[in-house]
Amino acid sequence: xxxxxxxxxxxxxxxxxxxxxxxxxxxxxxxxxxxxxxxxxxxxxxxxxxxxxxxxxxxxxxxxxxxxxxxxxxxxxxxxxxxxxxxxxxxxxxxxxxxxxxxxxxxxxxxxxxxxxxxxxxxxxxxxxxxxxxxxxxxxxxxxxxxxxxxxxxxxxxxxxxxxxxxxxxxxxxxxxxxxxxxxxxxxxxxxxxxxxxxxxxxxxxxxxxxxxxxxxxxxxxxxxxxxxxxxxxxxxxxxxxxxxxxxxxxxxxxxxxxxxxxxxxxxxxxxxxxxxxxxxxxxxxxxxxxxxxxxxxxxxxxxxxxxxxxxxxxxxxxxxxxxxxxxxxxxxxxxxxxxxxxxxxxxxxxxxxxxxxxxxxxxxxxxxxxxxxxxxxxxxxxxxxxxxxxxxxxxxxxxxxxxxxxxxxx
Numbered sequence: 130x131x132x133x134x135x136x137x138x139x140x141x142x143x144x145x146x147x148x149x150x151x152x153x154x155x156x157x158x159x160x161x162x163x164x165x166x167x168x169x170x171x172x173x174x175x176x177x178x179x180x181x182x183x184x185x186x187x188x189x190x191x192x193x194x195x196x197x198x199x200x201x202x203x204x205x206x207x208x209x210x211x212x213x214x215x216x217x218x219x220x221x222x223x224x225x226x227x228x229x230x231x232x233x234x235x236x237x238x239x240x241x242x243x244x245x246x247x248x249x250x251x252x253x254x255x256x257x258x259x260x261x262x263x264x265x266x267x268x269x270x271x272x273x274x275x276x277x278x279x280x281x282x283x284x285x286x287x288x289x290x291x292x293x294x295x296x297x298x299x300x301x302x303x304x305x306x307x308x309x310x311x312x313x314x315x316x317x318x319x320x321x322x323x324x325x326x327x328x329x330x331x332x333x334x335x336x337x338x339x340x341x342x343x344x345x346x347x348x349x350x351x352x353x354x355x356x357x358x359x360x361x362x363x364x365x366x367x368x369x370x371x372x373x374x375x376x377x378x379x380x381x382x383x384x385x386x387x388x389x390x391x392x393x394x395x396x397x398x399x400x401x402x403x404x405x406x407x408x409x410x411x412x413x414x415x416x417x418x419x420x421x422x423x424x425x426x427x428x429x430x431x432x433x434x435x436x437x438x439x440x441x442x443x444x445x446x447x448x449x450x451x452x453x454x455x456x457x458x459x460x461x462x463x464x465x466x467x468x469x470x471x472x473x474x475x476x477x478x479x480x481x482x483x484x485x486x487x488x489x490x491x492x493x494x495x496x497x498x499x500x501x502x503x504x505x506x507x508x509x510x511x512x513x514x515x516x517x518x519x520x521x522x523x524x525x526x527x528x529x530x531x532x533x534x535x536x537x538x539x540x
Contacts, residue, residue: 132159133497137324140222141165141203142231142243144172146276146306147260147340149199150313152230155320156202157490157501163222163515164200164506168207168537171508172196182482190481192505200505201477201487206516207509207537214535216241221520224252228320232260235270245335255333256323258316264339274340276306283308283344284361288351291366300364312343373419373426374398377456378434385434385442388452392416397449402433477504509537 137160141152149164149172156162166172178193206222209215220242223229229248231238238244245257259265262274280286280302290301316338323334345352354362354370362370367386369375374395375388389395392415396408407413407429412422419426434442439455446453457465463474472489479485485504492499516522516536530536 130496130498132157132499133494135159135161137161137227138225139163140219140226140229142219142229142233142238143260144232145174146199146309147312147316148230148232149174150310151258151260151316151320152203153199153201154313154317154490155228156503157492157499159498160228162203163226163511164203164205165210165219165222166205166207166508166537168209168509168534171205171207172200174199175508182479182485184482192479192481192485192507197485197505198488202501202503203506204511204515205506205509205539206512208512209535209537210241210243212535214530214533216243218516218520218530218536219243220248220251222515223248223255225519226252226255227324228256228258230258230260230316230320234273235261235265249333249335253333254327254331256320256327256336257333258320258323258336258338260312260316260338260340262340264342265337269341276309276340277302279308279340279344283341284348284351285344288348288362288364288370290364292364295366298364308340308344308347311347312338312340315343315346368423368427371420372416373423374430376427378431380434380437380439380442383439384456385439386454386456387430387434387446388454390452394451395419398446398451401445401449401451402430404429404433477502479504480507480510507539510539512536512538 134155137155139152139155139160139162141148141162141164143149143152144166152162152164164172170176174196175191175193177195179189180194181189182192182194182197184190208218210219231243236244239247245259248255248257261270262279263269263272281300285308286300286302289303291298293299316336319336319338323336327333350371351362367377372388372390375390377384377386387398389398395413395416399405399408407426411418413419413426437445443453443455462468468474473491475487475489476484477487487504490499513524513527516527517524527536527538531538
């Protein structure tokens with residue numbers, strides 16, 4: 130059975146991460162995604178290396194790992210839409226599309242006649258999704274948005290990192306571009322909601338999604354800690370603002386995360402640690418008291434945790450149902466039996482390297498297929514195919530457009 134979105138065609142004018150992350154997920158869900166790229170250079174991230182995918186001889190190919198992480202399942206069509214003929218080609222594809230996604234600066238596509246009003250005039254049913262740093266209005270609308278900056282502006286870095294009074298203290302960004310990824314996810318949800326609206330009314334619409342909005346929204350419990358008290362949370366390193374003990378502890382040969390979620394689990398943890406008296410102590414018996422007295426309790430726990438190996442703690446805590454786990458490097462992640470059993474890594478055929486490793490979408494359906502077999506495309510790999518099949522352009526006309534630089538073809 131085809132994927133649940135196999136009936137949809139997505140025209141992808143986005144690049145870098147937030148937009149491509151969204152369109153890759155739509156492709157994984159079965160949609161046909163046509164990625165519009167600049168002839169000659171393509172998506173910016175094609176050059177964001179090293180590392181690059183290596184061929185069978187171990188030589189670098191032209192495909193950067195960054196690009197490969199978020200462009201699976203797409204058709205690459207290289208079109209210069211700054212030229213009138215290129216714009217005509219894109220509008221022709223937009224007439225047939227269900228969704229158009231772009232992440233240009235506010236108003237950036239209007240001069241090419243590819244803004245929402247122009248595209249909707251050609252296809253009133255289209256769902257047009259714009260992803261920007263700050264949204265289509267407000268005092269920052271004209272600014273470019275970058276994940277790192279948004280992590281700082283949104284408050285994320287104010288609660289991420291070690292306390293200022295401890296070694297290594299200070300604000301930290303996440304190890305991945307989390308605001309780009311979350312914005313891509315929010316855009317995916319919004320697109321499907323807009324398509325449901327279109328199914329009922331016959332009308333498309335314009336979606337305005339912003340990195341800053343998404344980052345503020347994803348602050349979740351931290352925002353409400355502030356909104357309910359008027360006090361801004363501060364950094365606690367790997368500790369939790371509202372639960373104790375819920376953090377990383379050093380053991381003799383590494384680290385263990387202990388995430389005690391309730392008082393019953395705390396009592397079991399104390400017994401496993403050989404300290405049953407902690408659970409009976411009124412300063413620690415209830416979570417609220419543990420939070421208030423973390424400055425006393427956490428050092429006591431840290432002292433005990435430092436006496437055993439990582440494996441010894443995991444073996445002691447896991448059978449008791451106490452949430453715990455190691456801090457894995459990525460080589461350990463992809464060797465983990467659970468990750469292997471779930472098939473999270475999948476190799477796809479690739480014309481330059483033989484195969485390309487991918488991380489599958491973390492979704493499984495009981496009825497519909499969710500299995501993408503198309504590797505991240507080479508630049509312009511599908512230009513001729515898409516123009517021929519979708520716009521009925523002849524081979525001679527395609528060759529002429531390529532000679533004049535309106536389109537790019539894969540040699």
